[in-house]
Amino acid sequence: MSSDILIEVKDLHKSFGTGKIHALNGISTTISRGEVVCIIGPSGSGKSTFLRCLNLLEKPTSGQIIFEGDDLTDKKVNLNLHRQRMGMVFQQFNLFNNMNIMKNLTCAPMKLKKLSKAAAEAKAMELLNRVGLADRADAYPYQLSGGQKQRVAIVRALCMEPDVMLFDEPTSALDPEMVGEVLDVMKELAAAGMTMVVVTHEMGFAREVAHRVVFLDEGKLLEQGTPQQIFGNPQNERLKSFLAKVL
Amino acid sequence: MFEKLKAEFIFNFIEGDRWKYIVNGLGVTLQVTFFALLLGTVIGVIVASIRSSYDQTKDDLRPGPWKVFLTLLNGLCKLYLTVIRGTPVVVQLLIGYFIIFVSSTNTVLVAVLVFGINSGAYITEIIRGGIMSVDHGQFEAGRSIGFSYLQTMQLIIIPQAFKNVLPSLANEFIALLKETAVCGYIGLMDLTKGGDVIRGRTFSAFMPLFAVALIYLLLVIIFSKLVGILERRLRRNEQ
Ligand SMILES: Nc1ncnc2c1ncn2[C@@H]1O[C@H](COP(=O)(O)OP(=O)(O)OP(=O)(O)O)[C@@H](O)[C@H]1O
Numbered sequence: 001m002s003s004d005i006l007i008e009v010k011d012l013h014k015s016f017g018t019g020k021i022h023a024l025n026g027i028s029t030t031i032s033r034g035e036v037v038c039i040i041g042p043s044g045s046g047k048s049t050f051l052r053c054l055n056l057l058e059k060p061t062s063g064q065i066i067f068e069g070d071d072l073t074d075k076k077v078n079l080n081l082h083r084q085r086m087g088m089v090f091q092q093f094n095l096f097n098n099m100n101i102m103k104n105l106t107c108a109p110m111k112l113k114k115l116s117k118a119a120a121e122a123k124a125m126e127l128l129n130r131v132g133l134a135d136r137a138d139a140y141p142y143q144l145s146g147g148q149k150q151r152v153a154i155v156r157a158l159c160m161e162p163d164v165m166l167f168d169e170p171t172s173a174l175d176p177e178m179v180g181e182v183l184d185v186m187k188e189l190a191a192a193g194m195t196m197v198v199v200t201h202e203m204g205f206a207r208e209v210a211h212r213v214v215f216l217d218e219g220k221l222l223e224q225g226t227p228q229q230i231f232g233n234p235q236n237e238r239l240k241s242f243l244a245k246v247l
Numbered sequence: 248m249f250e251k252l253k254a255e256f257i258f259n260f261i262e263g264d265r266w267k268y269i270v271n272g273l274g275v276t277l278q279v280t281f282f283a284l285l286l287g288t289v290i291g292v293i294v295a296s297i298r299s300s301y302d303q304t305k306d307d308l309r310p311g312p313w314k315v316f317l318t319l320l321n322g323l324c325k326l327y328l329t330v331i332r333g334t335p336v337v338v339q340l341l342i343g344y345f346i347i348f349v350s351s352t353n354t355v356l357v358a359v360l361v362f363g364i365n366s367g368a369y370i371t372e373i374i375r376g377g378i379m380s381v382d383h384g385q386f387e388a389g390r391s392i393g394f395s396y397l398q399t400m401q402l403i404i405i406p407q408a409f410k411n412v413l414p415s416l417a418n419e420f421i422a423l424l425k426e427t428a429v430c431g432y433i434g435l436m437d438l439t440k441g442g443d444v445i446r447g448r449t450f451s452a453f454m455p456l457f458a459v460a461l462i463y464l465l466l467v468i469i470f471s472k473l474v475g476i477l478e479r480r481l482r483r484n485e486q
């Protein structure tokens with residue numbers, strides 16, 4: 001069973017500024033291979049900070065992130081190599097504005113994994129096809145709608161063939177009519193067995209797709225369980241009042 | 248009227264091959280400007296990189312020799328920016344010629360060095376502003392996919408920053424071209440000095456000085472047109 005653990009988070013703390021803001025107060029959890037974990041919680045509870053600590057975009061104040069057996073907080077590990085195996089999707093898409101879609105998808109595989117141009121483009125085309133955007137390969141990011149950008153952003157991460165995908169509110173910046181197309185792509189990914197950590201306000205998605213739902217509040221992990229447990233039979237008072245507000 | 252102008256022209260430029268002062272002077276002006284801009288850009292990119300990487304990573308750096316080194320280097324860069332931007336370029340030119348490079352016999356080289364070092368300070372701030380103008384999300388996306396700091400800068404941030412700062416860079420080039428007119432202070436025969444020498448010979452100020460002014464103006468207009476074309480081409484790719 002232990003070989004199935006992909007990420008282990010040990011007593012993670014993160015404070016900002018001169019230690020005044022405690023965004024994370026000792027979080028411990030594990031994420032298994034193939035698992036889809038949704039993280040929910042009120043605004044400012046530390047969801048984004050937690051997710052960004054997983055690939056060390058945010059440097060933990062203390063605690064450990066063990067990814068595939070290596071402690072990412074150890075300054076001897078090569079973070080860049082590990083990040084290649086952790087795809088990240090941002091709320092604001094963050095496609096590379098100076099590159100067209102094809103370059104967005106192929107530059108990292110070519111530079112970092114030394115794929116040939118032909119191989120990288122073939123892979124990109126295949127994935128673009130799957131999200132229905134094969135005809136936009138030559139477009140620039142500003143020419144796409146929000147939903148299209150986010151689908152491309154997901155494909156960009158997938159082109160590196162990551163072992164885990166991290167999503168930070170991937171649909172929060174989208175017009176309502178575009179939320180569905182992005183969630184559909186994520187559902188497909190989950191069905192294909194991708195390990196996913198998803199910060200989301202989409203309770204429907206969490207209920208339908210997540211294997212496990214984690215509730216954060218004030219930088220603490222207050223409750224976790226299957227969607228049935230979390231949404232059907234919540235124990236923690238703060239979770240109950242949170243759910244009462246969002247459902 | 249026209250006859251008189253023609254006579255003036257012949258007297259000032261044709262007689263005694265005095266046009267050579269203008270042409271040779273223009274050569275010197277272009278040389279100094281071009282190489283100073285080259286040097287200034289190299290300095291600007293390096294110093295801006297040091298300043299930006301210090302500002303962006305200082306909070307995350309663990310105490311150690313690298314942090315000490317970067318902090319020191321950053322301090323040095325700040326000192327450079329303060330001193331260069333806080334003193335007149337003519338004074339820098341005189342100090343360069345009579346004190347720092349006093350043993351050099353190559354006056355053009357001294358001018359290139361002084362103007363390059365001077366321009367570098369302004370270009371540094373232009374590039375730094377350009378880097379800061381790029382959305383931080385671009386940087387995070389680059390790092391999260393596995394690019395190193397340098398790769399992210401080179402592939403994603405600098406190309407976008409360059410597009411943003413092109414107008415300011417062009418401005419700096421134009422300013423530099425005109426600033427080199429003080430080269431005469433260290434005895435360099437640039438365009439301005441060439442015109443002034445003719446004035447001294449012919450005791451007629453109008454023709455040579457207006458000719459010099461016109462040449463500067465033409466250079467600036469042509470250059471601005473070229474930048475405009477480049478800008479439109481870069482903008483075609485982005486919003
Ligand atoms: N770079 C930062 N500097 C200072 N404080 C920060 C920074 N990033 C986050 N914080 C603070 O840390 C706390 C947790 O923020 P975080 O963004 O993780 O919350 P969140 O759960 O993602 O909220 P939201 O649902 O609004 O996105 C908040 O109090 C926030 O103000």
Ligand SMILES: [Mg+2]
Pocket residue numbers: 047048049169
């Ligand atoms: Mg957030």
